[in-house]
Amino acid sequence: MATVVDPEPTKVNAQVRATGSNTSSSSSSSSSSSSGGVATTYKFLDYRTASTQDGQDQMPSLLKDIVGGITTRKALAGTTGPEYRSLPTVLLYDDCGLELYDRITYTPEYYPAASEIDILETKIQEIVAEIPNDSDVIELGCGSLRKTKILLDALNKQRTGVTYYAIDVMPQPLHDSMEGLSPQMSNVSFVALCGTYEEVMSHFKKSSRRKTIVWLGSSMGNCTYESATEMLSGIVDSVMNKQDSIMIGMDLQKEPSIIMDAYHDAQGVTAAFELNALSHASNIVAAYAQAKQEDLVAPETRARSNGGTPKPFIDINKFEYFGEYDEVTGRHNAFLEARENMLLQWPESIRTQVKEVCGNSYNIVLKRGERIYIESSHKYGPNDAKKLADATGLTYAIGWLDSRKYYSLNLFRKP
Numbered sequence: 001m002a003t004v005v006d007p008e009p010t011k012v013n014a015q016v017r018a019t020g021s022n023t024s025s026s027s028s029s030s031s032s033s034s035s036g037g038v039a040t041t042y043k044f045l046d047y048r049t050a051s052t053q054d055g056q057d058q059m060p061s062l063l064k065d066i067v068g069g070i071t072t073r074k075a076l077a078g079t080t081g082p083e084y085r086s087l088p089t090v091l092l093y094d095d096c097g098l099e100l101y102d103r104i105t106y107t108p109e110y111y112p113a114a115s116e117i118d119i120l121e122t123k124i125q126e127i128v129a130e131i132p133n134d135s136d137v138i139e140l141g142c143g144s145l146r147k148t149k150i151l152l153d154a155l156n157k158q159r160t161g162v163t164y165y166a167i168d169v170m171p172q173p174l175h176d177s178m179e180g181l182s183p184q185m186s187n188v189s190f191v192a193l194c195g196t197y198e199e200v201m202s203h204f205k206k207s208s209r210r211k212t213i214v215w216l217g218s219s220m221g222n223c224t225y226e227s228a229t230e231m232l233s234g235i236v237d238s239v240m241n242k243q244d245s246i247m248i249g250m251d252l253q254k255e256p257s258i259i260m261d262a263y264h265d266a267q268g269v270t271a272a273f274e275l276n277a278l279s280h281a282s283n284i285v286a287a288y289a290q291a292k293q294e295d296l297v298a299p300e301t302r303a304r305s306n307g308g309t310p311k312p313f314i315d316i317n318k319f320e321y322f323g324e325y326d327e328v329t330g331r332h333n334a335f336l337e338a339r340e341n342m343l344l345q346w347p348e349s350i351r352t353q354v355k356e357v358c359g360n361s362y363n364i365v366l367k368r369g370e371r372i373y374i375e376s377s378h379k380y381g382p383n384d385a386k387k388l389a390d391a392t393g394l395t396y397a398i399g400w401l402d403s404r405k406y407y408s409l410n411l412f413r414k415p
Helices: 061-071 089-093 095-104 111-122 124-128 148-158 171-184 197-204 225-238 256-262 269-296 299-304 348-358 384-392
Strands: 013-018 041-046 083-086 135-140 162-168 188-194 210-215 245-251 319-326 331-338 342-344 364-366 371-378 395-401 407-413
Touching: 041 171, 061 083, 061 089, 061 269, 061 348, 089 095, 089 269, 089 371, 095 171, 095 269, 111 124, 111 148, 111 245, 111 256, 111 407, 124 148, 124 395, 135 148, 135 197, 148 162, 148 171, 148 188, 162 171, 162 197, 171 188, 188 197, 197 225, 225 384, 245 384, 256 319, 256 331, 269 319, 269 331, 269 348, 269 371, 384 395, 384 407
Parallel strands: 041 188, 083 371, 135 162, 135 210, 162 188, 210 245
Antiparallel strands: 013 041, 245 407, 319 331, 331 371, 342 364, 395 407
């Protein structure tokens, strides 16, 4: 296995796992075991605890975002109305959501995944030519590594000294992906970084190795143009050195019916994926309410309690998925629509904290047909990649299209 070169993080939980065994180490150094000469370990660094210490009595930041979004109405970016309540897009990506998203990529209607695979399979030699030996490949939001495996297979055969960093927000899917793929690669080292992009990217600030950052899946399309350029500019300024590269998947504008079909598959997997965000939000509210309740109840009283299942904050069965494509802004917007009139009631134990966030702790009245905004997927025009380069201090190096010209994979370089 190639040597892992990485600056040591502070206050980060580190593990080295040997695949095929139940042993792990809290050491922050790399180790390996092998079978038939194939390395079978990877390094796991959990950044979630490094930058999310909100204080024992403070509401977690994600729950604050839930409270703020569900209690206020705002127009979508780039529009003047109507106004919607919202939930953080990150709620889509718990363990269940990641599994559902992986299933979406196999549905026949979801062309972005098939298009990206088409590019990676047909243009792989050109792509690998842009990645040098003894360098780092850093993937933002790695998922199941189904597409990335194509790239890593080629790097394993044609490059030496490459370290692959997989970034994602949930630990178990990261472990599953690493354990499934790392034993197959003898010339690529594997490091899993658990956390949001903002939490994790500090890992690379002191690294002088050449870097290729990979952002597949048109994930950038979930951001507004302003937030995407802000995020990329931050990466360019704080992480990338001269001649470092970033490769970004961009879904292109096309016939609206093709886009609508992609987000309304016949099997209903996309609907289940979007609705799962409500379950995730409800679970976060319930967990915090339970913790605060235990703080308020004397231990001897708690011991006598027979527990019981609290009423969920949000009943997923009272909602349905709704999506629409806005040709003016060039994006698909996803909503969670109330199927009936309902009342969302904050648990008593967290009403004080809710009031601190939004100014009141009133119950929330939702009327039948009211929509809660959850995410957007932007589609890009032919000149948008070069505009993005100009706005972020990058140079546009090369772009690849799939056979149907539905999708582009674009390489940018820091001059």
